[in-house]
Amino acid sequence: MSRWLRAGLPLLVFLLIAFFLLKGLDRNPREIPSALLNRAAPTGALANLSPLEGFEHPLQFQELSGQVWMLNVWGSWCSGCQIEHPLLNHMAQERLLPIVGLAWKDAPAQSKQWLSRLGNPYATVLMDLQGKAAIEWGVYGAPETFLIDKTNTIRFKHVGPLTAEVIDRQLRPMIERLKQ
């Protein structure tokens, strides 16, 4: 019996892994249905956070109510964030809408370095050192992006790096619509 067990153990381990892979397949990590979609944005969780020094200007977080804005969750440790960063910079240059950055579990010094190296698209950067606000927002992983409308309702969520396609096909039309 133990001989068979020993011989079959590798197979069992593989089957276990295969099971998780199968379950993982129908979960596209980029399209996670958010329980928060079309609900009020938990802005309260953001209000307690202190902004990253030197990157809070020209817009204070409190001024956002009544505007269409975007929350982008990122961290200097996150490789996907670097991929989408030029696109965010581009959006900021176009002055499409204010983007609030949520620096998730990131050392402030690292965040600063990152932004000064890659450019700062954010109207303000909030530091979520313990990741509590991210939990309130139901953040799965970085990068993640939320679109919030004038009535403070979450209208759109994207998990993973933004792509030019997502911005042009989904975000931009939605922003135009929400702005009216």
Added chain:
Amino acid sequence: MTAELGHLALALAMLSGLCLAVFPSLGVWRRDTRLMAMASPVAYWQLLLVLIAFVCLIENFISHDFSNQLVANHSNRDLPFWYRVAASWGSHEGSMLLWILMLALWTAALAAFSGKLPQSMRARVLAVLGAVSIGFYLFALLTSNPFERVVPAPINGRDLNPLLQDPGMVFHPPLLYMGYVGFAVAFAFAIAGLIEGRFDSAWARWVRPWTNIAWGFLSLGICLGSFWAYYELGWGGWWFWDPVENASFMPWLTGTALIHSLAVTEKRGNFRSWTVLLAIMSFSLSLLGTFLVRSGVLTSVHAFATDPTRGVFILIFLCIVIGGSLSLYALRAHTVHSSQAYGLLSRESMLLANNIVMVVAMFAVLLGTLYPLALDSLDLGKISVGPPYFDAVFVPLMLPALFLMAIGPLSRWRDTPMLPLIDRMRWAFAASLLIALLLPFTASEDYKPMTALGLWLALWIAAAVLLNAAENMKSPSARMDASRLLLQPGSWWGMQLAHLGVASFVMGVSLVNSYEIEIEKKLAPGDVLKIDKDLSLRYAETLQRRGPNYEAIQVRFELLEGQRVVGELRPEKRRYNSSKMVMTEAGIRRSLLGDLYIALGEAHGDGWLTRVQRKPAVNWIWIGVLMMGLGGFWAAGDARYRRSPVTRFAAPGLHQASSKAEGQTG
């Protein structure tokens, strides 16, 4: 037209893959030597057809044929020639074709260089490779056709991601895939061995050179990838524990275990089931890596174009290949038992320790890569495991392995008397410890124990290599004679080089982690930044530069020693014309002692926010991995793998006896 030709060639190649899987196996079954002999010519045909398909794809890219979907999505009229060539594997479909090409290359190489193998073994091994290739052909033809047309053809293409527009893209994927796919050969030998019930030293001697070469390529591929990330991503880091990096690292870990376990199987006839299992695991992890990267199960820097239907396909394929081979293993494992006794302090136990550490490390990486996925599958939420996890798990695992690595090659097979070994190694131990404890004092004020530990292990391994060389220089009359080293076989040289490479790697990692400095400052033309008491950096001027498909702002910095200019660095900000993406190109001044690394941040008035990093000994990391890879090639070139078994052994029955005799000396 070319695209259709490529498509046709690929379809025909699949047919030859099918022939390769079926006819030789049929031949073995019916003991028909003519059917078995079909294997090699079919393997050459397959290579030719795949080459045609691949050349067609490259031609599409070179000639800007934007009616090919792939070209339209990943190329552009302004893209320079070599990047157009590289763009052909810069996409999902193209990289699958590259995978297929590599597999065809290995298969043909095996057909060409396996003349000494018994015919049935040769036929079986080639048939397994053919069977594996069918899965990839189906995958490419059904779900990721690289020759898809688009009507109407766009006027210009969308361009290759600027991050990939680098010489690294030309060499990194082919080298990496060469290694990845190369483990298919060891895998095929394992399956053929399981079917035939043959795992003697001769079997191990056939597998070893192939495995060493595959492992060497994988090492070089990983090395180049890390080197590329270092200068291209602009963070100055050299390893990020990104899921795709992990996907290439896992087969490397088990591959490392495999090449060591094979040594025991060849010399002592031991560890046979381990070896088989490791061969299966290494290739399975290569496949798993492909699955993780291509299916969209995990997101990462490398995850371009993902698609769940592809995921389903790869998963089924994975289950057939891995599940099938592990089932075969479970059924046949009892036939591969080997129990030669060995002592606690022997080369066998040292190699066993190596195997265990490598496999545990692999599982740690696998866990870190799949854990988020597993939790998610069980509806326990999504989490991400970052570098902190990997660092915390990896370092304590590797420390004892590095310590034992020095002892392993100096210990003897079967049993090593403890006291003479201590006697031989005491000076190496004392000297490496002393230097490691004292050296950090000279470098900086604050003493870091971890630096000393890292240095000690590096020096300890290097000292053991020297000791090994010195002992081999001793002639019977106890005179030192360096020319005696030339008598050592290629596998000895390869091992020493690779182990020295590990020492260099450890040295580089401990120095760069302990002594790197980072200064960040706004600098304008004329400003001088002091780096240390001798060196300073002067912002000389801002330049405009036009690249083939980008505009760049370049800052010229002069490196000053006192008042004398000793060099210059030119970091850049590039804006690519087609995608409008801005890329940071670091300015690096390299030397063996360490790099000076400058990256530009944001513009401030007429100057730039500038990040200056000093990375002591960072190049030792890649030099070390390079040495490991070359060591793998050197060992594969050992003359004993080329010797024909007929001249070597009088009769098959002598296999065991002669390998035992060799075990005493080697």
